Amino acid sequence: MRTLAIGDVHGCFAALTALAAHVPFRPDDTLVTLGDYVDRGPDSHAVLDWLIAYNKTGRLVALRGNHEIMMLDACDGEVQLGEWLACGGDATLASYSPFGDSGRLIDVPDAHWKFLDETLPHHEIASHFFVHANACPDLPLADQPDFMLYWEQFGDPPAHQSGKVMICGHTPQRSGRPGSVGHAACIDTGAFRRDGWLTCLDVGSGRYWQANQRGETRGGGLEGGE
Numbered sequence: 001m002r003t004l005a006i007g008d009v010h011g012c013f014a015a016l017t018a019l020a021a022h023v024p025f026r027p028d029d030t031l032v033t034l035g036d037y038v039d040r041g042p043d044s045h046a047v048l049d050w051l052i053a054y055n056k057t058g059r060l061v062a063l064r065g066n067h068e069i070m071m072l073d074a075c076d077g078e079v080q081l082g083e084w085l086a087c088g089g090d091a092t093l094a095s096y097s098p099f100g101d102s103g104r105l106i107d108v109p110d111a112h113w114k115f116l117d118e119t120l121p122h123h124e125i126a127s128h129f130f131v132h133a134n135a136c137p138d139l140p141l142a143d144q145p146d147f148m149l150y151w152e153q154f155g156d157p158p159a160h161q162s163g164k165v166m167i168c169g170h171t172p173q174r175s176g177r178p179g180s181v182g183h184a185a186c187i188d189t190g191a192f193r194r195d196g197w198l199t200c201l202d203v204g205s206g207r208y209w210q211a212n213q214r215g216e217t218r219g220g221g222l223e224g225g226e
Helices: 014-021 044-057 066-076 078-095 109-116 148-149
Strands: 005-008 032-035 059-062 122-124 126-131 166-168 184-186 198-202 207-209 219-221
Touching: 014 044, 014 198, 014 207, 044 059, 044 078, 044 109, 044 126, 066 109, 078 109
Parallel strands: 005 032, 032 059, 126 166, 166 184
Antiparallel strands: 005 198, 122 126, 198 207, 207 219
16 A cells, blocks of 8 residues: 655646556555645646545545635635736636636535635654645644745755654756655646646655656656755
8 A cells, every 4th residue: 555645736637647547546545635736737627626536436635735725715805816816826717617718716616615625734644744835843743834834945944853754845846856855855846837747756665656748757766865
C-alpha cells in the first residue's frame, strides 16, 4: 500500500488523467492531494468532478490550498470575487460555462462547494506530514498559522520538530522537477505553465511520476539531502 502525494493541479485535467494512467493508481493507494485544484488551467470543473468521483471509490485525502480559500471567499462579496478572478478564478468560472463565456458563481454545483469546504489543512502519517505551502518548524501541525499553511513560499525550510519529512506544494519549482532538501520536498512543478508538469510522489520510495497537458510523461527519484 502506497501513500502518493499529488502536487498543484490548477485545472489541468488532461495532465491529471495522464498521470493517473502513467503511475498507475491502485485501489489500495492513499492519494494525498496538496490543494490548488482550481484556477489558471482550463478544466477546474473536470478536475473537481474527478476528485469527487475518486473520493467515492478510492482513498483520497484532499488538502486545501490558497486558491480554494480564494474561491470560497469569492462568495462573500464583490471585492473578494474580484481578487479571486484576478488570480486565475476567471479560468475556473469559464470551465463551468456551457457557452464558453465568463461563467458565474451560481454555475458551480453544490457538490463542488461541499468538496472545497471539506478540504483539510494538513495530513500526517508516521514518517511524513503534508501541507499545501509550508510549516513553522517549532509548532505542531494543529497550531500552524494559516499564512504558513497556505501562503508561505518553500525556500529552504528548517527541519520540523516532529522529525517527519514535510511534503508540500504551492511554490512552483523552476526546474520542472520536485525540490528536496531531505527533510522537506516541494512537488509543485507548475502544471498550468506551458512547460509545466504535474507530479505524483511515492513518499515511501522517493520515486515520482510526472505528466503534462500534452499527455507526455516522465519520472525520476527525489534528489537532495541534509
